[in-house]
Amino acid sequence: PPVEAGHTTAPTASVSGAPLPDGFVHLADAVPDAIQEIRYASTYNFVGERIDGYEASAAILTAEAAAALREAGDILRTQGYVLKVFDAYRPQRAVDHFVRWAADPGDERMKQAFYPDVDTSRLFADGYIAEHSGHSRGSTVDVTLVGAATGREVWMGTPFDFFGLPSHHGAGDAEGVSADAAANRLILRDAMTAVGFVPLPEEWWHYRLADEPHPETYFDFPVR
Numbered sequence: 001p002p003v004e005a006g007h008t009t010a011p012t013a014s015v016s017g018a019p020l021p022d023g024f025v026h027l028a029d030a031v032p033d034a035i036q037e038i039r040y041a042s043t044y045n046f047v048g049e050r051i052d053g054y055e056a057s058a059a060i061l062t063a064e065a066a067a068a069l070r071e072a073g074d075i076l077r078t079q080g081y082v083l084k085v086f087d088a089y090r091p092q093r094a095v096d097h098f099v100r101w102a103a104d105p106g107d108e109r110m111k112q113a114f115y116p117d118v119d120t121s122r123l124f125a126d127g128y129i130a131e132h133s134g135h136s137r138g139s140t141v142d143v144t145l146v147g148a149a150t151g152r153e154v155w156m157g158t159p160f161d162f163f164g165l166p167s168h169h170g171a172g173d174a175e176g177v178s179a180d181a182a183a184n185r186l187i188l189r190d191a192m193t194a195v196g197f198v199p200l201p202e203e204w205w206h207y208r209l210a211d212e213p214h215p216e217t218y219f220d221f222p223v224r
């Protein structure tokens, strides 16, 4: 997957080879045309290192979430887009890694790229990272659009995991988000909500399946 210069990708996904808990699927099997760029399996993310629990660069979801995502992909294909997934199931140990990282305010190596205007100490409090994340329940996904004809990511006004006001739904001119980018966010949001996902107000890329099968369970099996 493409990463910024100086950063590394993770080992290649084993895709369907690795056994998963009952009810979970590899997206490479369930939604094969979705592009994957699993940032927490690489060093190009807001921490700046590969995140605990990501042993492969693979997207995993509950079967229910994967089926809904597939439907969203079907809708978007008719409009000339394919989905790109940055994160899906996230082990609790990965979230714990985020918590440990945030407790060390001296480690701001990725601040300029990911949270230039937000103090590390505010990232959890302001809703950009969760100590108990829907991702760990297996039915939440971070996604964007790629043009089917161009193969290029559609501009959404900020990059993925840019923590700050410009990433909020409803951001516009005042936050430096163009009308085109705002319209692109709506294309994604309309497709995702049509199939049962709910957006997160603070992050245009983050969607949780409303009718998730494990609403109380935070899983910790590794991504492989």
Ligand SMILES: C[C@@H](N)C(=O)N[C@H](C)C(=O)O
Pocket (backbone or CB within 6 Å): 087, 127, 128, 129, 130, 131, 132, 133, 134, 135, 142, 161, 200, 203, 206
């Ligand atoms: C860290 C970011 N990609 C994300 O998913 N944030 C939400 C709030 C979460 O951690 O669940």
Ligand SMILES: [Zn+2]
Pocket (backbone or CB within 6 Å): 087, 135, 140, 141, 142, 205, 206, 207
């Ligand atoms: Zn997310």
